[in-house]
Amino acid sequence: MKRVVVLTGGVGGAKLVLGLSRIMAGDGLTAIVNTGDDFRHLGLHISPDIDTLLYTLSGKANGAQGWGREGESWSFMAALRELGGEDWFQLGDGDLALHVARTHALAQGRSLSQITARFADQWGIATRILPMSDQTVATILDTDQGRLEFQRYFVEQRCAPAVRHIMFEGATHAVPAPAVIEAIQSADAVLIAPSNPFLSVDPLLAVPGIGSAIERTKAPVIAVSPLVGGTAVKGPTAKLMQELRMAVDNDSIARHYAGLIDGILIDSGDRCEAPDIVVGRCATLMTTLDDKIRVAQAALDLAIALRP
């Protein structure tokens, strides 16, 4: 497995990518990252999933908190509150550097891909990080509280509203970022990280060309299930599945990815009986670095077993 592509979203996905990056030679690993969570806040362009991956791979992530930087300070937020500014979205002082530098570079005509590559390079990250698209795709939720932008649902409302439908605004006109399709086509394996299938992976698959490239590849495609013991490790996956009237189990996850995946990696104690999908098992909870390497290795092993 010289060239591996992983489709990834937020924290759970970043853990798998970190594990993979410790196993594989740097330039063989490409992460294609969800940007459906991206938004403008106070005029700043914020790319939460790209940032989480940058922080995780450079060793700057706040592991305990699950987002943002380790050792962050909060003077900006305190001063913003004094000015009567919006404070529902937390922006750490160090974290702001990414947002300000990105927003400035975008205004100067650089693409999100170029900017992300430059940040990764500055921080010595060998893994190639590609945004799914350089165009704007916005995840919008139709809920019992009305239509909500992703961060309003996820951060401000803490996922409390019941979701009826999820939309990816702009997706039909978006094109995959440069190198995305080529990376999928030349990959020896494609992995789908244990990110939220509906909120983190579906936006990626909604960008025209990405889903079909994965359908067409002869390389094995393996999903790592986000469920452990019938619930999600983190975030609203299980609640969302109930609201969307699915059973909260690996069969539902496998069915959701039907036509795309050849195998699914699930937790040792769990079951999956989806037809035509090969099931791999390991302890999928990723707390320590060893956990992340173990899950990454198990996903690669399943891919190797399914090589054509």
Added chain:
Amino acid sequence: MKRVVVLTGGVGGAKLVLGLSRIMAGDGLTAIVNTGDDFRHLGLHISPDIDTLLYTLSGKANGAQGWGREGESWSFMAALRELGGEDWFQLGDGDLALHVARTHALAQGRSLSQITARFADQWGIATRILPMSDQTVATILDTDQGRLEFQRYFVEQRCAPAVRHIMFEGATHAVPAPAVIEAIQSADAVLIAPSNPFLSVDPLLAVPGIGSAIERTKAPVIAVSPLVGGTAVKGPTAKLMQELRMAVDNDSIARHYAGLIDGILIDSGDRCEAPDIVVGRCATLMTTLDDKIRVAQAALDLAIALRP
């Protein structure tokens, strides 16, 4: 003296305004502030002289450092450096809140006047703070190192280049901010703060209508000299006067303001022999709050003595 207008720039000016604010009823004092130093940095709109005044009047200024906020933290700059960002201009974490909030509000169509008034209101500042103009006026220096924007000269080059000529780009098309002319016309006295006459006060006078309103007012107009003992308390005033081939003395300051001022307040130990200008004296060095109140009172006393 119910209504007093003060034309002001950076740190020295803010000290005088603070002194005045402790003597006068809040809504009687209007500060018209230089915005020729304003610039865009990393996409953020920075208004150094307005910020210095906001910090000074709200008790947040870092007195020892002479700029920025007391108790500031610097995580943003450290993170920006890690990203390879421009670091010649220091942006404190708390200070960033002003720049981000201002830039965002400008992008939403608010004017610099409206934004400044809202910030002052949030911080409980009674003094009315008016930018000289809501349009862009940029102080540009023609130097022996070429043409330099103000902050490049002042911060990056630490005023080292020799100045040959000073320009105020955009001034001819700018209009005074709302309430500026009315404030001058209805003032019982107009003061010119001990700010740099060439870099901080001249941009104000370059905005069409401001200089002529001051020429026409029947109210006394008093300049407080920035020189003490033949040199400037702070900043490049003395060096600049030499480069512009002026004697570094109060006569030169008075001559520079000829036609505008009726009186000049100079330091007790200094001289001024300009014709037709009434000279007031006090110890003009402003270190403590008592110093600031003393100088403010002396300027007001001179204005009272010159009342028509």
